[in-house]
Amino acid sequence: MKLPVYLDYNATTPVDPRVLEEMIPYFCERFGNASSSNHKFGWEAEQAVAVARKRVADLIGAIPRDIVFTSGSTESNNISLKGIAESYSEKGRHIVTCTTEHKAILETCKYLEELGFEVTYLEVDGNGLLDTEELERTVTEKTIIVSVMMANNEIGTIQPVAEIGRICRSKGALFHTDATQAVGKIPVNVDEMNIDLMSISAHKFYGPKGAGALYVRGRNPRVTFAKQTHGGSQEKSLRAGTLNVTGIVGLGKACEIAAEEMDNEIERHVKMRNRMMKEVLALENTVLNGHPEKRLPNNLNFSFSDIDINALIGDLHDLAMSTGSACTSSSMEPSHVLTAIGRPRELAGSSLRLSFGRYSTDEEIDYATERLVSAVKRLSEESPQSVISKPKEIK
């Protein structure tokens, strides 16, 4: 077993060697521009992009025409919200989202508020789930888009997206979901889930960084969003710029592998997750963050009371994990997601996210569990408070 053990798959994943193998020819040999329609180099690239587009569409139950390639989910989130805000502002200026969204949604919403849009940030319960009845009351005829993530990157909670989509459709609002942590890990179907726009990122499921997609529903309803990048007519003029052919090929292959291996992978990860969860939650001073069942197969997030989190991380230098989320761990502010589920500041600041994946082994999970459990026990005994109390569950 190689150390440190990588337990940060929700931050990024290694590229699957099968994905890399498929990408390699498109760097030097088949380097053509997919828009060059007069010669073999261009046709080869165009053909590879078409294959990838079909693979992405197949994984999510879409048609290839409705896939727009982007640089990843940050871009997909930005162009959907800004593009819809711009093209539907005649209808209304109200947007609905959720307090536990990724910064790529929250910061975009903040920007749109500066432009005069009204944004409602729905709160979540102690498990990270939003209240669909509250959503139903919040969406009005002035609401142009609702954006709720499918699975949370920090706490792993899976939202009832099909129901959210149904509500949006019945109210005539568009539904966007940031499915970055879901696509490739759990089954996703844009029709069954009533999704109009959806963000996808290759590097969260064994594809390369800097490649992703935006699903844009073409029929029932036909979604039109104002382009946010002006230039060439690539991607039906919705996203100008020479296509990242190697990245797109990698994304396509990652989707094809996910479609084939997802069922087995879920089963394997759920076993690992439950085994580790049981051992860690047996500790007196530990609580689980996120929903106990409606959560990603590969994610765990714990808060520890009465221990020095920095000492814990220092102790566990042979485990590569996140505190809070990768995007906020450099700042001293406790995670906005843990705050949103009602964790008090001390508990929110004293949390660890462990996420594993395709290359995680039982040996690694057992090693990590043992290391974590013994470190927490030791630090709790050393804790000056020494009165160890199970933190209250917040519902």
Ligand SMILES: *Cc1c(COP(=O)(O)O)cnc(C)c1O
């Ligand atoms: C990683 C992540 C993003 C950002 O995706 P990039 O492709 O890295 O820009 C957005 N949303 C969620 C939920 C994520 O986990």
